[in-house]
Amino acid sequence: MFGLHRLEQIKENNLFSPYNPMIKDLLPEFSLGLSPMDEITTPEYRQICKSYGADVIFTEFVSSDALIRDVEKSYKKIAFSQEERPLAVQIFGNDEKALVDAALRVEELKPDWIDINWGCPMKRIAGKGAGSGILQDIPRMIKLTKAVVDNVKIPVSVKTRLGYDESDKPIVETAERLQDIGIQLISIHGRTKTQMYRGQADWTLIGKTKENPRLSIPVFGNGDIDSVEKFIEYKERYSLDGILVGRHAIGNPYFFLQCKQALKNEPVFNPSLQEKTEICLRHLHLSAQINGEERACTVMRKFYPRYFLGVRNFKPYKLKLLVSKTIEEVEQILSQMQADCN
Ligand SMILES: Cc1cc2nc3c(=O)[nH]c(=O)nc-3n(C[C@H](O)[C@H](O)[C@H](O)COP(=O)(O)O)c2cc1C
Structure with missing residues (x-):
């Protein structure tokens, strides 16, 4: 039951609208999701991955500036079909007003939630303080995220990395701070900003984030899942709420089906x-x-x-x-x- 006390608490904290379900309620017990990928997780490819059992879908990221300038190409990237739900639209940016205005526009499209990208290491994004560029300034990351959370009624999630560089990986604490300002899900790619895509993803800090007893929002892990065996091993080892698959799902949309079959000890689809x-x-x-x-x-x-x-x-x-x-x-x-x- 949704008691009066709970409702008052929600209003006071302005954590989420009571008229929208929480992200948690939209997810299966464990989610195998399609990680957002620029020019890969297009509307058509998302539909194909969904048809092979991806539990959660993220659009590729779109620029908040482009959304508020009504750039048609950006709206095409985030157009979605009902079959893709639960689906999050991912936005990026570094300006508070632009992020909030873009989030309000995205909200009108009625995705299940909005995901903010604080993970992209590309120069054209991170160099301007968006994506993982913000990992040098966590207080600003919290401030911008809070502005979005406070201004939209639908839930908000964050996708990010362990930290800025090898000497600075504050993800356990950052996840807690993000939870405290109202985000409802965090997806973590086990690399730092300066690592880009080099080396191997380190899942130990993702595991530690999940183990934090103060953290109750779902935690998704991400990075280098490239076989059914690795998926099962990491699922068991880190007890996360979900795993996102990126590069290995490119041209391999049935990977979602294969993982699910393997979990049920069923024969795994091996396409001719x-x-x-x-x-x-x-x-x-x-x-x-x-x-x-x-x-x-x-x-x-x-x-x-x-x-x-x-x-x-x-x-x-x-x-x-x-x-x-x-x-x-x-x-x-x-x-x-x-x-x-x-
Ligand atoms: C071509 C490409 C485009 C990407 N675009 C995005 C994006 O739009 N938003 C995002 O959060 N991550 C993006 N990523 C990062 C992936 O979502 C994922 O975090 C990363 O590739 C690590 O996971 P993987 O090893 O399963 O690929 C992109 C990655 C690639 C390879």
Whole structure:
């Protein structure tokens, strides 16, 4: 029951609207989610990953400045279908007013929640104090996040990294401070800002964040999950509320299904070349419906090498796919590849 006392407490703390469910209530006991990836987790690819069992979906990040300037391309990136729920729209920025105004606009689109990116290490983002650039100034990260939490009615989450560099990894304390100002979920990539994507993700501090008895919000771990075995090992070892998969899900949307089958000790889906081709073509057609044929053929170029990773003698087909301009052309190349490589 939602007692009066609880309602008053919510109003006082302004933690979340009582009319919106909490993130916790939207998640299964354990979530296997699709990590946000710029120009990868497009509306069409998110739908495909969802169809293979991704429990939680994040859009790729969009700039708060672009949203408040009504940049159409940014709104296209975060357009979503009902089937993708629970879904979070991810925003980034470094200016308080722009972040709040963008969050208010995103709220009107009715995603399940808003995720703030405090993790991107790319120079064009972090160099301006957005993404993981903010990890040099945690009080500002808390202030900007609080401004968003206080101004929207839907829940807010944060995706971030362990800290700025090797000598500064305050994630356990940062997660607590973020919880105290009202975020409802934290996703942690086990690297620092200066590490970019180098070295190996360190999950021990992600585990410690989860173990903190003062932390009650869900904690998702992220970084370098690249096999079903590693997924199961890390799920068991760190007892997190969820794991996000990024790069290994590119061209491998059935990874979500494989992980779930393995958890249930069921035989794991091992697609034939024909099945991989069918999945890839489904992706291409969906992309064409959304983006038009020409753009779809361009967008798909970064996916082909991943869909057909490990296929012997793929190289000549890859070279043709990378310059293909029509669906018919792609279909012909793939059909020839199947005939030759099977
Ligand atoms: C191409 C690419 C684009 C990315 N774009 C985003 C993004 O928009 N937002 C975000 O929070 N993280 C982004 N990331 C980081 C991933 O979500 C994830 O944290 C990181 O890749 C580590 O997880 P993985 O080892 O499973 O890939 C991106 C990563 C890649 C490789």
